[in-house]
Amino acid sequence: MYKILTLNNISPRGLDRFGHEHYEVASEISQPDAVMVRSFNMHQMEIPASLKAVGRAGAGVNNIPLEAMTERGVAVFNAPGANANAVKELVLAGMLLAARNICQAWDYTRNLTGDDATLHKQVEAGKKQFSGFELPGRTLGVVGLGAIGVQVANAARALGMNVIGFDPHITVRAAWLLDAGVQQALSVDDLIARCDMVTFHVPLNDHTRHLLNRERLHSMRDGAVVLNFAREGIVDEAAVLEALEAGKLRSYVCDFPSNNLMGKAGVIALPHLGASTQEAEENCAVMVADQLREYLEHGNVRNSVNLPEVVLPRAGKTRLAVINRNLPDMVGQISHVLGQNSINIVHMVNESRAGVAYNLIDVEDEIGEEAARAIAGIDGVLRVRVL
Incomplete structure (x- = not known):
């Protein structure tokens, strides 16, 4: 159990x-x-x-x-x-919110008062300040072409946008799924300088923290839109607010509200809705x-x-799963213990990832507690399971 x-x-x-x-x-x-x-x-x-x-x-x-x-x-x-489709849909919604000033226009309209004739006059008088732009022909930059980034890029192409993508670690599967019309950027800097809108779909780590910083914001086109539905720290908030105040950016649309962003002109901050669909x-x-x-x-x-990714169809009576540090002669030591206990290997896979290795070993017979303890006692072994 x-x-x-x-x-x-x-x-x-x-x-x-x-x-x-x-x-x-x-x-x-x-x-x-x-x-x-x-x-x-x-x-x-x-x-x-x-x-x-x-x-x-x-x-x-x-x-x-x-x-x-x-x-x-x-x-x-x-x-x-x-959750890729859910995030993709929210990114598209964010693009439209920014392009058509929908949040500002809705806020304006809901605060109108008076009879219908008065409302109609206020609507006609006020709508000019919310004039926006259409997406076809505009250029979207997509930083990170994993499952979400690929779907965003393809959807933007379907809307008639020019799309530039950058991901130095793109997988073969993602490349196959990517629309052939998506252009390749040479770097993040190259991408940002060529876009009307940019969206980020990368994990947060030491390499991606403040990926969009003051210098890169300065190189963006005037009136650009930044979308961040990845992680809060990807974007330097202080630098974005400076760019909004200076008129360099048109909008910042994100899924990560903060006290710094609240109430700031040009900011559309949503309550972490990216994957919030049934x-x-x-x-x-x-x-x-x-x-x-x-x-x-x-x-x-x-x-x-x-x-590491390891998938092995069962071939023997018992299966041994071993996680160990990626050190020389680990497979040899494990095999030696099995041999000492007269346990014959039917099939095995050993794969490594960074400093960790994983072994799946199918054998003909039962693996007793003594053999399992001996393998667990090998220096560098982190976990042993008999399945």
Whole structure:
């Protein structure tokens, strides 16, 4: 019986993926095998020794202590692309809000008073100040061409926009899905200098913090629009406010309100709505639940942020899953222990990612406690599971 601890409200469609026969799922449970989480901050949480996996029902994993999890041999999974359509739609909405001054116009209209004749006069007199622009023919820059960025780029092309993309780490799959009309920028600086609008779809880390800074804002076209539905720290707020006040930027549309942004002209700040659709929450929960099941029951790794991708069809009687530091002769030492215990290997896969390696080994016979303990005792081994 596997125990799953939920730290946030998780869509029932995702939780239903765990059969009642082999899984116990609850918001309060001792010695969990896995955790399902959305926004709960796990950095201050005591990590139980029983924990084998964490599933983040979303893309970002800033709320999970990755280094600590890896050191304990805990696999961390996320759901890349499961909320891509929801975020794409909100980015498109943000573009239209900025282009047509919809928020300002709505605010103006809802504060009008008087009879219908008076209202009509005020509407006709006031509408000129909310004149906007249309999207076809405008240029959108997309920084980050993962699941979300590709969908945003393709949707913008369908609206008749010119699109420039930049992502030095674009995957082959993403490249195949990208509209052929999307132009390639040589760098972030090259992209920003050529766009009327720019949208960011990258994770927040040391390399992307303040990716849009004062210098890059200065190189943008006058009257440009910045959209940030990725992470708050991607954009230097102070520099953006300076650019808005100077008239360099037309609008800043984001999903991350702050006291600095509140009430500022040209700012449209939404309450973190990016993945807040029923469909996105269901998709994320289902995707992560399936990945946790595959890992707990078979050791297969899909969409882990700290382990390499490893999927191996079962071939023997017993399966051994080993997480270890990526050091020389680790496979040899593991094989030696199996050989000493007269355990024959049928099939195995060893893959590494940065400083961590993962082994799936199918064998003909049972793996006893003595052999499992011996492998766990090898210097550099972080976790051993017999499945």
